[in-house]
Amino acid sequence: MAILSILIVVAIFVLLQLRRNLATDQxxxxxxxxxxxxxxxxxxEAFEGLSNPAVLTIAGLLVVxxxxxxxxxxxxxxxxxxxxxxxxTQALIRLTLVITVASAFLLNTAVVAMMMPVAIDWCRRRNISPSRLLIPISYLAMLGGVCTLIGTSTTLVVNGELTRIHQQQLDAAAIAPRATSPETNDSIAQVEPMSLFELGQIGSICAIIGVVYIIFIAPRLLPDRHEPGESLGKQRREYMVEMKVEQTCPYVGQTVQQAGLRNLPGLFLVEINRAGHVIxxxxxxxxxxxxxxxxxxGVVSTIVDLEKVTGLVPSADVSFEHHPERRLSEVVLSRTCPLIGTTVKAASFRQRYNAAVVAVHRSGERLAGKIGDIELAHGDTLLLQTxxxxxxxxxxxxxFYLVSDVEGATPRRHEKIKIASLLLLTLITWLITASIYTSPSSSYSWTSPxxxxxxxxxLMVLTGCLRNTDARAAIDLQLLLTIAAALxxxxALIKSGAAEMVANGLTSAVGTSPLLLLITVYILASVMTEMISNNAVAAMLLPLAIAIPHSIGFDARPFIMAITLAASLAFVTPVGYxxxxxxxxxxxxHPRDYLRCGLPLSLLMAVxxxxxIAVTYSVGP
Known part of the structure; x- marks a missing residue:
């Protein structure tokens, strides 16, 4: 059975390399x-992973x-x-502050998803290629994620298994002095769950050194490529749009140059209307x-970006902008539309369609003047707030000939910022308090992440920060199933004796030096993580991290830390994380960009x- 377990793991590894189109969870x-x-x-035992605290924590954090x-x-x-x-450089330093702190308490995938549009928008405004910032954002999120227990799903997976094994060991000790279960007998070392900041003792050192590399060395290795669709900008529909500057807008008091509104790709500031005076x-x-x-x-994609700036709202109907269900939609006026020949202001879109006109496009023409004074014609394309x-x-x-939603125009619900921020602070405070008053006797007590x-x-759903449908969509079933199956x-590696067999094989090949074994385990986990799912690698190699040191009578903790860090820091390939x-x-x-920029960082992180780990846990030769 041990051989079968090992063959299954090897088969999964090989198939994922040969057939990249295979679904990992399947x-x-x-x-x-x-x-x-x-x-x-x-x-x-096979499907116990579905109720594993790590899987439940990840599902909850995805919704949060x-x-x-x-x-x-x-x-x-x-x-x-x-x-x-x-x-x-200024942008990179400021992103470092936000991303490393945020990814320490949020799943790093979510942090990257939130910060990518911000960085891309800034790059567009400064006419800088997004390729100069996006890989650093990914790397920074990984580095911040290893500073706490909840920063990355990998750490949660490892801690979930540690919690389960520890609980079984406690139960076995309460029933009999010596248990016969393969997971509670002498072949498995005694383990305990991690505290909130335990990994951070090592991870924060990695993060500091990694940040220095990203700020001062990575820019020399990154490509300077523009977005794939950027060259098509001139062929897309141009609209005229009027935006009102509210008190909360970050541009208030800034010059046009400081606000980054000059030389915008796909967008041109035509005029400023100030109390009837046109500049x-x-x-x-x-x-x-x-x-x-x-x-x-500008083109519609750049107008969507303008809509996402706090305090910058379409002036056509300012009150309409603040509704949480608003969307941007495009319509093409038909010959039978009763609005043909009327001005936008006289058309009363709000009363007729519960919508507001944001911009108008007419083929072959750039329509100037106030939006409300434009006379509508057959075939006009209107950008609407709906x-x-x-x-x-x-x-x-x-x-209308055509009615469609604008991709990427789902608004941010800025009116819920205070509530969402308060809930985030509550979560962080809860976890810090729980780490002080940890209850090891139950993985589902109030101290459980x-x-x-x-x-x-x-609470995110009940307070209106997130809709029910969006909450369901946020849960990544493929990720959760992969983790559960890998667990x-x-x-099976433990129960079949495969973990012990591999541990004995490694000690025979490498020797009984704890430091050499630690280096071997780290390199093995790091290489595997660059090729298959980081969570799966952590789940499958954790038994080895426990069995190998136990076979030589050494503490398992440094090996557990090595597996966790190696599986959380994958910089060399795009599929590694x-x-x-x-x-x-x-x-x-391109894949070579990750290799050029990530390989030196990966080697630096390994060292x-x-x-x-060796210094903290006194791992000697």
Missing amino acids: LFLAGLLVLTIANVITPA TAGLRSAGVLDWLGNKLLGSARTQ TPVAPSDVIEQHDRLVFS RSDFVSTYRNSRD AVAAIVIAV GIGR QTNLMVMGPGGY TAITS
């Missing part, structure tokens, strides 16, 4: 089913971070920090004031982590 589930049918583990994204918490913070940044052409030194109306000419049901309501209307994450996730395979894949498309990266 492959791991297939391997788990083979082990179950072969009676290596029972069905209850979706709520923070919907409320625009990190968008707001990122815009505040990047608003006045003028150079790439045109707009000079870089002109200062933006509250209540100004800024008239832009409610969520607009498209379904008017899809078959004779008034799973309980904290799920409670805050529910089952990891359990989810955040690397997330930035690949928007940054226009830093192994040295720090």
Whole structure:
């Protein structure tokens, strides 16, 4: 059975390298089913991972971070920090502050998802390629994630298994002095769950050194590529749009140059309307004031970006902007539309369609003047502020040839920023308090990260920070199934004796030097993580991290830390970590870009982590 367990792991590894189109969760589930049918583990043991605290914690945190994204918490913070940044280095330093701190308490995939649009928008405004910032964002999120227990799903997976094994050992000790279970007998070392900041003792050192590398060395290795669709900008529809500057807008008091509104790709500031006085052409030194109306000419994607700036709202109908269900939609006026020949102001879109006209495009023409004074014609394309049901309501209307939502125009619910921020602070406080009053006798007590994450996730929905449908969509089933199946395979490695067999094989090959074995385990985990799921690697190699030191009579803790860090810091390939894949498309990266920038960082982290672990836990030769 031990040989079968090892063969299953090897088969999964090989297939993932040869067939990149295979679904990771399906492959791991297939391997788990083979082990179950072969009676290596029972069905209850195989699917116990679905109720593992780590899986539940990750599910809860995915919902929490979706709520923070919907409320625009990190968008707001990122815009505040990047608003006045003028150079790439300044932007990188400011992003470092936000991302490393945020990813220490939120799943790093969610942090990257929230910060990518902020960085891309800043790059567009400064005419800088996003490829100069997106890989650093991914790397910073990984580095911040290893500073606490909840910063990365990998750490949660490891701690979930430690909690389960520790609980079984406590139960066995209470029943009999010596238990016969393969997971509680002398072949498995005594282990305890991690505290909130235990990994951070090593991880924070890695993070500090990694940040120095990213700020001072990585820019020399990063490519300078523009977004894939940027060259198509001139072929896309241009709109004229008028935006009102409210008190909360970060541009108030800044010059046009400082606000980054000069030389915008796909967007041009035509004029500033200030209390009836029109400023045109707009000079870089002109200062933006509250209540100004800024008239832009641009493509729809750049107008969507403008909509995401706090306090910058379409002036067509300011009151409409603040509704949480608002959307941007495009319509093409048909010949039978009763609005043909009337001005936008006289058309009364609010009364007729519960919508507001944001901008108008007419083929071959750049329409100047106030939006309200434009006379509508057959074939005009209108950009509208609408409610969520607009498209379904008017899809078959004779008034329009075409009705569609604008991609990426789902608004941030800025009115919920304070509530979402308070819930985040509550979660952090809860976890810190729980780490002080840890209750090891129950992994589902109030001290459990799973309980904290799920409670805050529910409150995100109940307080309106996140809709029910968005909460369900935020839960990544493929990720959760992969982790659950990998946990089952990891359990099979222990129960079948495969972990002990591999441990004995490594000690025979490498020797009994704790330091050499620590280096071997770290390198093995690091290489595997660059090729398959980091969570799966952590789940499958954790049994080895416990069995190897136990076979030589050494403490398992440094080996557990090595596995956790190696599986959490994957910089060399785009498939090594989810955040690397997330930035690949928007940054226009190739695999060689990760190799060139990530390999030196990976080697630096290996030396830093192994040295720090060896010093902290007194691992000698």
